Amino acid sequence: MTILKFTLLITLAMTLVNASNSFADPTKWQDYYNIEKVEYPKTVDPQIGGLTAMKDGRLALTLYNGDLVIFDPDKNTWSTFAEGLHTPLGIVQDSDNSFVVMQKPELTRIVDKDGDGKADSYQALYDEFGMTGNYHEFAFGPAVDSNGNYYIGLNVASNFAGIYQYIRGEYSKFCAPEDKMREWHDSPKWRAGYRKKVTRMFSCAPYRGWVMKITPDGQVTPFASGFRSPAGLHIDPQDKLWVTDNQGDWIGTSPLHQVNQGDFAGHPASLHWLKGWNKKHWDVTPADLMDIRKPAAGLFPQGELANSPTQPLATISPDLFGLPEGELLVGEMNTHHLIRFLPDNEGDTAQGTFIPFIAGQDLGIGNFRMDFSADGALWVGKIHLGWAGDEGLVKITKKDKPIFIVDGVSQVKDGFKVSFNQSLVSIPSNIEITRHTYHYHAKYGSEKVDLTTVPISKSGLNQKGDELIIHLPELKQGQLYTINLANVTDQSGRPLMGHILRYNLNKKNYK
CATH class of the missing domain: 2.60.40.1220 (Immunoglobulin-like)
Structure with a gap:
């Protein structure tokens, strides 16, 4: 991507951010919740790609610069557990001395074997999904179910760029020729020429646009397809998988999906990797997909409720945080609020209601990763990835004042x-x-x-x-x-x- 193109995209993103000031009603949320920005050391990267509340009350954070750090809120101390990770956009605690992290190229278990607070073992749990080098091929997750299965989300690629000379995995026979897809390195030629023939988003390497399931013993299943940018994955207490996606081609407005094995969420690029599929992405019509497309559980009206929804998170006891259990909270990159989702399902049909929650400048934007600690505090990690968003760590706690909701x-x-x-x-x-x-x-x-x-x-x-x-x-x-x-x-x-x-x-x- 050229500097000019990148600058234009940033300008557009900031326009959306400035406009988003009016999307959320900031009506006196601080009457009911404390919103505290955590003081951040200058030596620690403030872009948070992954966040998990540890069993002992500390937080483990993966940072955009590749560090995994531990923050102790009681002592207000920061320590580095691991370094050198590649765009780590999710983390879960695996045991008292280990974590599982989603890097751009692999799902990794990171272990401190000798108990000195530093990682000394890195184990690749899954690295067999494809990569073309396209900048948009992010990887998100993991979410973990009660049986220890991991779920990850793989972005499709963007035609703002093409592919690199060396790729990982099979190249799809349904994609444009590899030599043509490499022409993007000559930006003027790419913009004026072959890019016009490439679908807005594409999946030329295996399982881009899929959610994948990895069992504790390493067995991998392509779990569900049809995603564009599944930035948030969460397993709720009933072992249901929830996934957010972002508006784009084939996605009229950003959705929240309740995902079961075999589901197709709507974006056809991923179907290149569906067994038996034999149609090129650019030849697909909506009529080809209507019978297999599963409707989203919730829809975020673009420019009103959300522009880039992120992680869903199940609510906890109302005594601790003030919301009913059985809901989801959803983060959002470009608007100054969080969002509640109240399910109202009918059999296997997932549906429900979105309601704005905790809004205003004190919360800010870029709310990418969230988790509840055992004391009922909601921790929110922010990121921008050179796009719209913010930086830093926020702690939200309930006040004793009754709220009307x-x-x-x-x-x-x-x-x-x-x-x-x-x-x-x-x-x-x-x-x-x-x-x-x-x-x-x-x-x-x-x-x-x-x-x-x-x-x-x-x-x-x-x-x-x-x-x-x-x-x-x-x-x-x-x-x-x-x-x-x-x-x-x-x-x-x-x-x-x-x-x-x-x-x-x-x-x-x-x-």
């Missing part, structure tokens, strides 16, 4: 039931509801399609006043419903924290 959104016949953790004074008089969808096409992103204001037939409260029933003329599958509850307060006059609800209705499930 939505704690559930579910379907009723031709409508929704919104549950609150406090009682309302009266039926809200200014509820606004819209619905829309997005194009599924090869173009980059999508505007809102069929944006419609939905009239309310009637609404009412239950006897206790903590459940709002909203009846509509009908519920329509395959639509993202936006419910605006602005100016709603509880009986103590507290404002509703997170008043815009976005329910992704894949399937009707009212009883």
